[in-house]
Amino acid sequence: MSSITDQKYAPGEHPDLPPPPGSIGVVGWLRHRLFSSVGNTILTIIAFFFLFKVGNAVVFWVFTGATFTGETQDACTQGGACWLVIGDRFHQFMYGLYPQEEYWRANIVFVLMVFAIAPLLFDKLPHRGKFLIFSALFPFAAFYLLSGGLGLETVDTANWGGMLLTLVLGITGIVASLPIGILLALGRRSNMPIVRTLCVCFIEFIRGVPLITILFMASNMLPLFLPEGVNFDKLLRALIGVALFSSAYMAEVIRGGLQAIPKGQYEGADAMGLSYWQSMRLIVLPQALRIVIPGIVNTFIGLYKDTTLVSIIGLFDLLGIAQVAVADVKWRGLAPETYAFIALLFFISCFSMSRYSLWLENKLHTGHKR
Amino acid sequence: MSNTNVQTSKKTDEVAIQLKGVNKWYGQFHVLKNINLTVGRGERIVICGPSGSGKSTMIRCINRLEEHQQGDIIVDNIELTGNLKNIEAIRREVGMCFQHFNLFPHLTVLENCTLAPIFVRKMPKKEAEEIAMHYLERVKIPEQADKFPGQLSGGQQQRVAIARSLCMNPRVMLFDEPTSALDPEMIAEVLDTMIELADTGMTMICVTHEMGFARKVADRVIFMDAGEIIEENEPEEFFNNPQSDRTKKFLSQILAH
Ligand SMILES: Nc1ncnc2c1ncn2[C@@H]1O[C@H](COP(=O)(O)OP(=O)(O)OP(=O)(O)O)[C@@H](O)[C@H]1O
Ligand SMILES: [Mg+2]
Numbered sequence: 112m113s114s115i116t117d118q119k120y121a122p123g124e125h126p127d128l129p130p131p132p133g134s135i136g137v138v139g140w141l142r143h144r145l146f147s148s149v150g151n152t153i154l155t156i157i158a159f160f161f162l163f164k165v166g167n168a169v170v171f172w173v174f175t176g177a178t179f180t181g182e183t184q185d186a187c188t189q190g191g192a193c194w195l196v197i198g199d200r201f202h203q204f205m206y207g208l209y210p211q212e213e214y215w216r217a218n219i220v221f222v223l224m225v226f227a228i229a230p231l232l233f234d235k236l237p238h239r240g241k242f243l244i245f246s247a248l249f250p251f252a253a254f255y256l257l258s259g260g261l262g263l264e265t266v267d268t269a270n271w272g273g274m275l276l277t278l279v280l281g282i283t284g285i286v287a288s289l290p291i292g293i294l295l296a297l298g299r300r301s302n303m304p305i306v307r308t309l310c311v312c313f314i315e316f317i318r319g320v321p322l323i324t325i326l327f328m329a330s331n332m333l334p335l336f337l338p339e340g341v342n343f344d345k346l347l348r349a350l351i352g353v354a355l356f357s358s359a360y361m362a363e364v365i366r367g368g369l370q371a372i373p374k375g376q377y378e379g380a381d382a383m384g385l386s387y388w389q390s391m392r393l394i395v396l397p398q399a400l401r402i403v404i405p406g407i408v409n410t411f412i413g414l415y416k417d418t419t420l421v422s423i424i425g426l427f428d429l430l431g432i433a434q435v436a437v438a439d440v441k442w443r444g445l446a447p448e449t450y451a452f453i454a455l456l457f458f459i460s461c462f463s464m465s466r467y468s469l470w471l472e473n474k475l476h477t478g479h480k481r
Numbered sequence: 482m483s484n485t486n487v488q489t490s491k492k493t494d495e496v497a498i499q500l501k502g503v504n505k506w507y508g509q510f511h512v513l514k515n516i517n518l519t520v521g522r523g524e525r526i527v528i529c530g531p532s533g534s535g536k537s538t539m540i541r542c543i544n545r546l547e548e549h550q551q552g553d554i555i556v557d558n559i560e561l562t563g564n565l566k567n568i569e570a571i572r573r574e575v576g577m578c579f580q581h582f583n584l585f586p587h588l589t590v591l592e593n594c595t596l597a598p599i600f601v602r603k604m605p606k607k608e609a610e611e612i613a614m615h616y617l618e619r620v621k622i623p624e625q626a627d628k629f630p631g632q633l634s635g636g637q638q639q640r641v642a643i644a645r646s647l648c649m650n651p652r653v654m655l656f657d658e659p660t661s662a663l664d665p666e667m668i669a670e671v672l673d674t675m676i677e678l679a680d681t682g683m684t685m686i687c688v689t690h691e692m693g694f695a696r697k698v699a700d701r702v703i704f705m706d707a708g709e710i711i712e713e714n715e716p717e718e719f720f721n722n723p724q725s726d727r728t729k730k731f732l733s734q735i736l737a738h
Contacts, residue, residue, distance in 0.1 A: 379583030
């Protein structure tokens, strides 16, 4: 801070500042940001050298040196990736061990799924009401189409796999964990000691145990406790395990949001005569959930990736089926290609969720700062 | 203030609110000590007293935002007990305005006003919106209906809060220091709104330190200290001829500046 005395201009006539450096052209930007001194110039050159090397190697492996056409691994002679394995195994990556002649059923489910999810994500959609009814019916339609019966050939859930299984697990887990998580969070803040204790015990127990343990218990120990002959579907057990696991995390995320709501909001709602459930539904939860959107989506993404753990109980989700592909004697040493492809699929899903959450946060911003 | 004529009392003999021997404790701390108060329908009451004397606690007991441990509170012939049905019935008839407005920031001004009529009174949306616009006009901010509370000034927000309460067509209005979070010019606009409301014959209980308002509209001024009602009187008598020493001391402090 300069004092009044060394001010070099009359009051009210101070000189204009130069425009911000970013606005004076590409050359100016480069000079200012990358080559402003000898040291910075050297650093820039070294950094560019490494970026070039790495980028070059990646481009070579993925594109220029890669093999895209051919029948067997013998065609892969250029030194880059051998993408043939992806093409050969593509159906398995998508459908697992689902019978080939029934793929069309899975395809219909994929298409319907888009129509079922869209109205949940975008509230400005025309005819949203009707679409929402469809969304509510979709799980039943999907279950019927995938598992068969009533005229369709039955397909054992153990044969569902690949992307199909990952989506079934991920979406069911996400859709179930939000409402269960909300109830658990409300329960944990309840005035009723029994409800509160139950919720606390559930949340703390589930959070204290690794998901693998829960899946393992659900698949191997649960049958021991059930009466002889009662047989729970393996996929169903995995679904319940995943949903319960993520709802415990979800509950804590949402509880954080509930605690951020000022007491005045509860009192405002109470004073107007709203019942407990009305004030939660209309006043508290809309604000609390909005605050914790980043945390919720974080949990969703974690859950989506955690579904890969079902391979431990013998279900072949995307990652499980990739492991099968890697072990295939027909395609040796192609683990990098396989895992890169799987990583890409996961990245697309998770990145979309993350972008959606940003979009939603912007949309819900109503100019209130507390 | 625009409205300068002295208010004529609309007080009737019918009883709107009755507190009989009410006691309340926060843990070991005795906040309300044997409070007895009867408010007639149409009566306007101003409560004042030093900070921490239990003014907020008392009026918050009237709509059960706080629970009292001893004594009876009867609102509109309904007794306040632990019974949820009674509590909700009373809250439907008793509107409340808070120091910090407590508007719902995720809803527009109009939605703030229509929420309770739609979900508590089960009113059709269209009718609720008409009523909301009517009251927003009465508090002179119909043009803000589609804005969010965060986009309004403090005075505008408090007027929305008043309109929001009025939309439930309450029989009693409680005000807990409605102007003490506001700048002077906003205080005037909110007080004007309250004076107009008093003109309509609404039963009002206001905790406030606005003595000009008390002189103008109150039928009775109540002075509380340390959880007790020390003195109650008509405004002229209360201000010109206070009986207890504590009242005198309080008035000299509050009127000093
Ligand atoms: N939830 C609470 N738990 C414990 N003590 C409380 C609680 N709420 C208020 N008190 C105490 O009760 C007393 C009365 O509080 P109250 O808010 O009714 O005062 P007030 O007269 O409204 O004061 P002010 O003019 O500052 O608003 C205060 O001493 C306060 O510390
Ligand atoms: Mg107070």
